[in-house]
Amino acid sequence: MLHFHNIPLLAGRIWLVVAFCLTATSGRAEAQSVSQGNNPAPDPFATRAPAEPAVTTYPAPAAGDGLTTSGYNLSRWAEDWRKMRDPKNRRDFLDRLKFIPLTRAQNVYLTLSGEMRLRLNQTSNPNLKKGPLQRQDIMRLVGGADLHVTRYFRAFGELAHGGVSGPNIGKPAASMRNRLFLQQYFAEATVPLATVHLGARYGRQEFTDGANLLTSQRDNNTLRFALNGTRFWIRGKRIRGDFFDFRYTRLGQGGVRDDVLDRGIRFSGGTAGLVIPRDFLGKSRLYLDPFIWRLRNRRAVWGGLAGREERLYYGLRLWGDVDRLTLDWVGNYQGGHYEGRRIEAWQVFMAQTWRLGVKPTAPKIGFHVDYASGGGAYDKKTLRNALAPFGNNIYYSYQLFLTPTNLIALAPNVTVSPLESFRLTFEHQFAWRASLSDAVYRANGSAFAGTQNTRARRVAQSTRAQAVWTLTPRLSLTGRYEHLQAGPALTRASYTSSDFFAGWANYRF
Numbered sequence: 001m002l003h004f005h006n007i008p009l010l011a012g013r014i015w016l017v018v019a020f021c022l023t024a025t026s027g028r029a030e031a032q033s034v035s036q037g038n039n040p041a042p043d044p045f046a047t048r049a050p051a052e053p054a055v056t057t058y059p060a061p062a063a064g065d066g067l068t069t070s071g072y073n074l075s076r077w078a079e080d081w082r083k084m085r086d087p088k089n090r091r092d093f094l095d096r097l098k099f100i101p102l103t104r105a106q107n108v109y110l111t112l113s114g115e116m117r118l119r120l121n122q123t124s125n126p127n128l129k130k131g132p133l134q135r136q137d138i139m140r141l142v143g144g145a146d147l148h149v150t151r152y153f154r155a156f157g158e159l160a161h162g163g164v165s166g167p168n169i170g171k172p173a174a175s176m177r178n179r180l181f182l183q184q185y186f187a188e189a190t191v192p193l194a195t196v197h198l199g200a201r202y203g204r205q206e207f208t209d210g211a212n213l214l215t216s217q218r219d220n221n222t223l224r225f226a227l228n229g230t231r232f233w234i235r236g237k238r239i240r241g242d243f244f245d246f247r248y249t250r251l252g253q254g255g256v257r258d259d260v261l262d263r264g265i266r267f268s269g270g271t272a273g274l275v276i277p278r279d280f281l282g283k284s285r286l287y288l289d290p291f292i293w294r295l296r297n298r299r300a301v302w303g304g305l306a307g308r309e310e311r312l313y314y315g316l317r318l319w320g321d322v323d324r325l326t327l328d329w330v331g332n333y334q335g336g337h338y339e340g341r342r343i344e345a346w347q348v349f350m351a352q353t354w355r356l357g358v359k360p361t362a363p364k365i366g367f368h369v370d371y372a373s374g375g376g377a378y379d380k381k382t383l384r385n386a387l388a389p390f391g392n393n394i395y396y397s398y399q400l401f402l403t404p405t406n407l408i409a410l411a412p413n414v415t416v417s418p419l420e421s422f423r424l425t426f427e428h429q430f431a432w433r434a435s436l437s438d439a440v441y442r443a444n445g446s447a448f449a450g451t452q453n454t455r456a457r458r459v460a461q462s463t464r465a466q467a468v469w470t471l472t473p474r475l476s477l478t479g480r481y482e483h484l485q486a487g488p489a490l491t492r493a494s495y496t497s498s499d500f501f502a503g504w505a506n507y508r509f
Contacts, residue, residue, distance in 0.1 A: 064209025119504030162222030269293030374406020
């Protein structure tokens, strides 16, 4: 843990510089990006990044580091800005910050990054209890530096500030309000051999190697989700293996000193990857990812009681494109024990989308159907409640009212793009309980009190709409709306319906 007394003052100056840079938008960049329709904002209805064909090493979008579009990635260390070495590729001052050579040979260089997000959330009947409107005024500021020392070594660091205010917000979580957070800092070594690439990374880092219902940076929060530990990998042209051992981060709300290693939760395991031949199903780009994970938690809470849990995940993911069909299918069995009781749980997630035309902007129709087993939290028998380690919480509910524990969900959706830079998505979701003897669970894993006694299967229906306008690769505007109609599993425990609206502007360089 760092003990630099001047970090808050220095960070304040950094934020002023970042804020100034973020307000500077190049007209030339805007015109070019709008005409090309670059960099759509992350789609919370989607469960994966679009597939890409194999290249000299394992395909980057399938390597567990997320999708890079127009040079930008949610995890900024996954970006490659070496093209900015050539002045012809630079459009403005900010492009110069992407490649700052530190040696005459230009094999040691620095990449700077920054992000500002301004967001407004409004929720009626917060926590599904009748009450005054909740409004959250949210700001995110992030500044990062990526130092490359030849092609073999790098060091990455990222400072973040999260602020939230507004009426009826209660006590904000540390992931929403934090004066200064050392969000990521790690060292990495890479060895590119003739047929494979070897690599290792140590420190605080984001990890998204899996379906985002299981692992995610949780970009919905003001501060992103980061882990602490080691990740190492071996990647060939058609096969890969990634292995990791992490501990969670326990956040405070002050400076960098109170965001510490959480030794009570440990996440470790391995994920493999296989590029399926492109002619396997005609014209296809498919990937098969088996995984074995272990999640150990000294204070897991089920049935209102905290205890030690060791949960093992044995799973398989098939995802990619088959002509105009995009699919993401995941299944996993969860074993282990909780306070001496066995764990036997299942999760199955199946999302598929069909593009109606040949052009990328053609309308898309699809649906997802998901099953997460439940039961055992209150009857003290075998625990059958499934659990996602740290998945994408907004997938089922923007208000964070649902999670893949004791849940069955079905949701048809449609996406239209009247312009290359503009996307509209509509979805209607039905949600039921898998087990009537267990509760309905929120995104943070806690139960809605009393729902274990309602004995009704129908949880809720949700109507959702989202609009994303990508003005430039750096600037996007997003609006979201959701109406959650509470079903008898909730209303019989005195919960009610809710409306949610969010709008925000996001700028990054």
